[in-house]
Amino acid sequence: MRHRFIIVGAGIYGSATAWHLARQGADVLVLEAGEVAGGASGGPGKRGVRGNRRAATELPLMRLAYDLWPRLAEELDADTGYERVGSLNLFEEDQPGMRGGLAALRALAWRQDRLGVPTEALDERQVRELEPGVAPAVRGGLWSPLDGVADHTATTRALAAAARQAGAVVQEHTPVASLIRSGNRVTGVVTRSGETHEADEAVVLLNNSGAAALAATVDGAPLPFWRMVPQALTVRTTGTSPVRHLVGHHNRALSLKTLGPHELMVTGGWRGVWDERAGAGSTVESAIRGNLAEARAVYPDLADATLQTAEASRAETYSADDLPVIDVLPPTTNLLVGSGFSGHGFAIAPAVALLLARWLLTGDRPEPLTGLAYRRFTPVP
Ligand SMILES: Cc1cc2nc3c(=O)[nH]c(=O)nc-3n(C[C@H](O)[C@H](O)[C@H](O)COP(=O)(O)OP(=O)(O)OC[C@H]3O[C@@H](n4cnc5c(N)ncnc54)[C@H](O)[C@@H]3O)c2cc1C
Structure with a gap:
């Protein structure tokens, strides 16, 4: 079978790019090894839609994503669970990147603000107005009111639908085993069951x-990537959850999202282990304890919150500089790669997919x- 474009992977990137191309x-043609949203774009809870403390390179993409997220549900005619709750990045101690306390915070806010992510530096009192439950050690925070959360599984499924x-063909349970190259062009893919699909214009690797x-x-150029399985916990609070916004932390591995009046998602960079043979990830007890301890140190009222679920099964690709590679991979002229999102690819996906489709259709x-x-x-000469 011939198609103009073949996309590998039906996570949020493959599904959203296919939608833009097809419309x-x-x-x-999208070929997915498992099911839509079966990878990092699926699973329990919500994902942060956050520009706060994102690398400068990604801020123009976040600026565009801020415009796209609020209207996505209507365009897809489906619930994305998107809520613009605002995000607060807390800090407690003088640390690299925040040395200088409130003065450093103001400089970071100024830079973020100018690059398209409206941000305010808040002192201790202002932080407590937004988040009364934080521990006395919290000294300030960066507040980005346009940030929010969304239901990643629902959004990805809605994009694939x-x-x-x-008019896109999204074929599940079809792992791609290899690519076909002729000169510097990639001309198609071969599935694990031996089927060949030819691509007239481009093959797009959005398969994390x-x-x-x-x-x-x-023989595409090597990608400085590795696989990781981020840990995601959900906890139940005895009283009303003390967390009111999307919360991150400068000097602790901690991110908190409210899922309901008594339910919270706790993440922040802790990881599970990946079993190469089984092709699956699993949680590590010490990482669960560590993540909960960080949450309780920042919100003392979480002391008696109980763990509901713990999982580390959704593999994500990390890159050597914590930024994705989105490019035609040398030496080919038509193998487009978008991977290496390093644990923060969900928020910018609507923007990147729109631009990827534009690139594929115009060549620019x-x-x-x-x-x-x-x-x-590329090495410095
Ligand atoms: C626990 C956790 C928390 C996160 N929190 C946030 C957050 O708060 N904010 C944020 O912005 N980001 C967050 N991220 C990151 C974000 O979810 C990912 O960057 C994003 O979902 C990646 O989307 P993707 O489409 O590239 O990959 P995936 O969703 O993994 O999709 C890739 C698909 O490719 C398929 N595939 C792989 N190989 C093949 C093959 N050979 N043939 C066919 N198909 C193949 C896989 O089955 C998979 O379905 C988090 C990630 C995790 C795991």
Whole structure:
């Protein structure tokens, strides 16, 4: 079978890019090894839609995403669970990146604000007005009112459904085993069951931790990536949850999201272990304890909150500089890769997918993606 574009992976990136391509009349096939939202774009709880403390390179993408998120549910005619609750990044101690206390905070807020993420530096009193439950050690915070949360599973499924409705073929349970290359062009893919699909214009690898291995089948340039399984906990509070906004922390591995009046999601960079043979991740007891201890140190009222679920099964790709690679992978001229989102790819996905589709349809790299090009790993002469 021939298609104009073949996308590998039906997480939020593959589904959203297919939707944009299909609604503009392009013929697109999406091949997914498991099920839609079966990877990092699925699972319990919600994901943060956050510009606060995001790397400067990604802030123009977040600026665009701020415009797209509020209207996505209407465009997809489905609930995305998006809520603009605002985010607060707390700090307690002078630390690299925040040395100088409130003065450092103001400088960070100024920079973020200028790059499209409205941000205010808050002192202790102002933080407590927003989050009365924080511990006395909290000395200030960065407040970004346009940040929020969304239901990642619902959003990804809605995007895949919209892509199908617009004419894309999204084929589940079809792992891609290798790519086919002729000269510097990638001309198709071969599935694990031996089926060949030809691509007239481009093959797009939006398959997260599977991207580097598939690129290697056509001698694509090496990608400085590794696989990780971030830990996600949900806890139940005895009284009303003390957490009112999306909360992050400068010097603790902690992120908190309210899921309901008595339910919270606790994450922040803790990880499980990946079993290569089983192809699955699992939690580690000490990491669960560590993550809960950080939450309780910042919100003492969480002392008697009880753990409801703990999981570390959703593999995510991390990159050497904590930024994704979104580029045509050398030496090919038509293998587009978007991977390495390093635990923060969900929020910017609507923006990146829109730009990826534009790139594929026009042949011109959109300016906001320039900083994520592969050439940043090219040796200095
Ligand atoms: C616990 C956790 C918390 C997170 N929190 C946040 C957050 O708060 N904010 C935020 O912005 N981001 C967050 N992220 C990161 C974000 O969820 C990811 O960056 C994003 O979902 C990646 O989407 P994707 O489409 O690239 O990958 P995925 O959703 O993993 O999709 C890739 C798909 O490719 C398929 N695939 C792989 N190999 C093949 C193959 N060979 N053939 C066919 N299909 C293949 C997989 O089955 C998978 O379905 C979090 C991630 C995790 C795991």
